[in-house]
Amino acid sequence: MREIYNYFKTIFFALKSLWTGMKVTGAYFFKPWKIVTQQYPENREKLQMFERTKGELVMPHNEKNEHQCTGCGICEMNCPNGTIIVKTVINETPDGKKKKALDKYIYNLGMCTFCGLCVKTCPSDAIVFSNKFEHAVFNKNKLVKTLNKEGSTLKKRAE
Amino acid sequence: MNEEIILKEADEQEISINMGPQHPSTHGVLRLVLSLKGEMVQKVEPHCGYIHRGMEKMTESMTYQQIIHLTDRLDYLSAHMNNAAVCLAVEKALDIEVPERVKVIRTIMDELARIASHQLWWCSFGMDLGGLTCFFYGLRDREKILDIFEETTGSRLIQSYYCPGGLMADIHPNFQQKVKEFIKYFRKILPEYDELLSGNIIMMERAKGIGKMSKEEAISFGMTGPSGRGSGFSCDVRKHHPYHAYDKVKFNEVLRTEGDTYARYMVRMDEMRESMNIIEQLIDNIPDGDFAVKMKPIIKLPEGEYYQRVEAARGEFGVYIISKGEKNPYRMKFRSPNFSNLSALDALTRGHKIADLIAIGGSLDYVIPDIDR
Amino acid sequence: MPFTFSIYDFTGFTQWVDATLRGACSPFWATLWEMVIVGVLFLAFYAVVGLYLVYAERKVCAFIQNRVGPNRVGPYGFFQTIADLIKLLMKEIISIKQADKLLFNLAPFIVIVTSFLALAAIPFAKGLHPIDLNIGVFYVMAISSMGVVGILLAGWSSNSKYSLLGAMRSGAQIISYELSVGMSLIAICVLAGSMQLSVIVEQQRDLWFIFKGHFPAITAFIIYMIAATAETNRGPFDLAEAESELAAGFHTEYSGIKFAFFFLAEYMNMFIVASLAATIFWGGWMPLHIPGLESFNHVMDFIPPVLWYIGKTAVIILIMMWFKWTFPRLRIDQLLNLEWKFLLPISLVNILIMAFIVLMGWYIGL
Incomplete structure (x- = not known):
């Protein structure tokens, strides 16, 4: 008798547990407003990334086409995988002094691991991470970017 | 197929199957060579190394700050904890006391990462058992933690948020409020997980009594984390060797004695609740202060050997550094929890069916990059 | 025979077609033409139902999982499955070197033909019924159990261990679950006193069998739902495919249109068992009638039977x-335990109870 009781108890418990699970999924089925996925290319316009999102490395330039990079190369040294190459030139100032200046700031997005050490260690806050995350290109070479703009100069320090 | 192999198989009535490296439920590129008798698993031979990147060797040419970003890529689901291990080892070597604020934030971040990791484990465990809906529910809730991470650390999966001496950046002003919202939300949603999977008769039938492991065996295999605690092996590093702010919070070490798949499952489910308790205790009491100590630009550890372990989401993660007083470690070794847990797979699955192998594998929750390093 | 067409009764229309054809040519050709017409109609129906069930499944699972589901091809992704089919048609059919070529190529056709055959006995509406066999229930059961031959052949001939395991699982599964499906249908056949599907539907004019037979009918319905899900290799019983265990089970080695055949057959089988359940338990195309509520019954009659049938099946x-x-x-x-320890004994007892209730006249009737 006990076995028969247990037999039906098993069936009852099994059906109950199945019904509990079905209630959860069934409830979501009838709640289409609970949909959490986003329609990505359509919502591109209003897609707001978090301000700290590490998208890609950029060098901000002001309206006078000036950046803050002195070409010291600390970021290059700190980069764990050789993503950054800083090329400098020696410029001679009118008063005869020799001064190192940035020639090309080469950033290989394909190698970047977004550890953030370059931005953290930069003494003059010349580089930041932008929020742009759409990196897909057809050619690997396009991932190698020169961050400083054509003809840009070092921003003069406020006297 | 070779004639000889066919004959041999016919002779022994055993078939060998390559499960993986491309298989839906090996969670990556793990290759298991199974010997089957019908559906019964006779032997499992895990073959690792498909995603070996030589991380331990790579560390020898990197500074300690740079090593952090490699540890993210070991067990990518507990990136914060792996970072913490290296940071703590370096801080211990240099005898640096980090500010209270850093400790508390690190604790909260670790626990959030643990919840996120267990959520992902829950989805993949559900999927391994064949309940595909679990996968999306878990990911849906994990998304909220990832958003919190992204807002503060700038990345979602591999954050590189800790650095020797503190944190890369201070927490975002919204951080506390968002974490509180998440805890409130997740406390409401966690019973749903139980309704959908934990209490389900099919799941219970498939998990109870499957893949039993006694406490002694678990210790001898070096099974740590939730997998070890499911067998009653009290191995919570947070409890036994507190780091961060774990000595200041009250939490229980979740222990179960059954040692089967269901026990390992329930340990993880309860750990999510415990993690929420820890976060709740700390989130309102983040002390003011600096988010990092001023460190020298080039860190040189004094000559010697250093070991630091932390409780990662899958078990004990250890970092062993041999320093010769230079800016790079002379030798570095990561003790990854998944590697030891995987070693128990053969003993766990012997005599069970293929379907059980999948369930047991799911309950061990292996992350392949952590095994292969 | 004058031309009549009514959405409530297709008998006149089908008889008109028959009479016209017989008037135009000899009986042999008339029958042949009828077969061709029905065949072409079914082929179209098959493709549409198969494709849109796939679409429906994807939408349903998407809503359950808080997603949107297919939404790119056409409005609401309505043409997604058609695009998928075109993709599958264009894919290379990989031939396996070690496979048994004949059986390997034959298997998808066996699977799809059996699901096609079973469709013949389903009454879609009054008069819209390809063959009204007097053993309709038995015919559908017999045909739908043939599908396992195709699955076994597919698994065996692929010469892949995953496929073989999947096929062997499927064999054990379908052979055992066939019993419960039969037993639960027999319970209703006892109540109806007939195996002819048109008669079964007609008998539910006043009350559907699931209400008329109350307790045993509901039990039979639950058992049928479980066993039918298992028989179609779906849901929690998809061991033959077992994505997370056996990669794709018996159709691991198939590609292109042959894979599509298996895929379509699965959905078609689901449609067949669902329409059989609707016909036997829920009255098929018969509108919902509640004895005593005449005005309500008239309103229900106003909805065309085809819609009733489609709605119930859906x-x-x-x-x-x-x-x-x-x-x-x-x-x-566990699958076999469920069948032999739970479903089969319960359905046997259920038949007994049903027979007793019918004998005593304890069913709900007028």
Whole structure:
């Protein structure tokens, strides 16, 4: 008798547990407003990334086409995988002094691991991470970017 | 197929199957060579190394700050904890006391990462058992933690948020409020997980009594984390060797004695609740202060050997550094929890069916990059 | 025979077609033409139903999982499955070197032909009924159990271990679950006193059998739903495919249109078992009638029978999808335990109870 009781108890418990699970999924089925996925290319316009999102490395330039990079190369040294190459030139100032200046700031997005050490260690806050995350290109070479703009100069320090 | 192999198989009535490296439920590129008798698993031979990147060797040419970003890529689901291990080892070597604020934030971040990791484990465990809906529910809730991470650390999966001496950046002003919202939300949603999977008769039938492991065996295999605690092996590093702010919070070490798949499952489910308790205790009491100590630009550890372990989401993660007083470690070794847990797979699955192998594998929750390093 | 067409009764229309054809040519050719017409109609129906069940499944599971589902091809992704089919048609058909070529190529056709055959006995509406066999229930059962031959052949001939395991699981599964499906249908046949599907539907004019037979009928319905889900290799019983265990089970080695055949056949089988459930338990195309409420019955009569039939089938298909997207998969020994220890004994007892109730006249009737 006990076995028969247990037999039906098993069936009852099994059906109950199945019904509990079905209630959860069934409830979501009838709640289409609970949909959490986003329609990505359509919502591109209003897609707001978090301000700290590490998208890609950029060098901000002001309206006078000036950046803050002195070409010291600390970021290059700190980069764990050789993503950054800083090329400098020696410029001679009118008063005869020799001064190192940035020639090309080469950033290989394909190698970047977004550890953030370059931005953290930069003494003059010349580089930041932008929020742009759409990196897909057809050619690997396009991932190698020169961050400083054509003809840009070092921003003069406020006297 | 070779004639000889066919004959041999016919002779022994055993078939060998390559499960993986491309298989839906090996969670990556793990290759298991199974010997089957019908559906019964006779032997499992895990073959690792498909995603070996030589991380331990790579560390020898990197500074300690740079090593952090490699540890993210070991067990990518507990990136914060792996970072913490290296940071703590370096801080211990240099005898640096980090500010209270850093400790508390690190604790909260670790626990959030643990919840996120267990959520992902829950989805993949559900999927391994064949309940595909679990996968999306878990990911849906994990998304909220990832958003919190992204807002503060700038990345979602591999954050590189800790650095020797503190944190890369201070927490975002919204951080506390968002974490509180998440805890409130997740406390409401966690019973749903139980309704959908934990209490389900099919799941219970498939998990109870499957893949039993006694406490002694678990210790001898070096099974740590939730997998070890499911067998009653009290191995919570947070409890036994507190780091961060774990000595200041009250939490229980979740222990179960059954040692089967269901026990390992329930340990993880309860750990999510415990993690929420820890976060709740700390989130309102983040002390003011600096988010990092001023460190020298080039860190040189004094000559010697250093070991630091932390409780990662899958078990004990250890970092062993041999320093010769230079800016790079002379030798570095990561003790990854998944590697030891995987070693128990053969003993766990012997005599069970293929379907059980999948369930047991799911309950061990292996992350392949952590095994292969 | 004058031309008549009514959406409530297709008898006149089909008889008109028959009479016209017989008037135009000899009986042999008339029958042949009728077969061709029905065949072409079914082929179109098959493709549409198969494709849109796939679409429906994807939408249902998407809503269950808080997603949107297919939404790129056409409005609401309505043409997604058609695009998928075109893709499958264009894919290379990989031939396996070690496979048994004949059986390997034959297997998908066996699977698809059996599901096609079973469709013949389903009454879609009054008069819209390809063959009204006097053993309709038995015919559908017999035909639908043939599908396992195709699955076994597919698994065996692929010469792949995953496929073989999947096929062997499927064999054990379908052969045992066939019993419960039969037993639960027999319970209703006892109540109806006939195996002819048109008679069964007609008998539910006043009250559907699930209400008329009350307790045993509901038990039979639950057993039928479980066993039918298992028989179609779906839901928690998809051990033959077992994505997370056996990669794709018996159709691991198939590609292109042959894979599509298996895929379509699965959905078609689901449609067949659902429409059989709708016909036997929920009255098929018969509108919902409640004895005593004449005005309500008239309103219900106003809805065309085809819609009733499609609606009921859709609801049952929805329930089966709901199963699939909620439960984890069973293990093979648990699957057989469920059948032999629970479903079969219960359905045997259920037949007994049903026979007793019919004998005593304790069913709900007028």
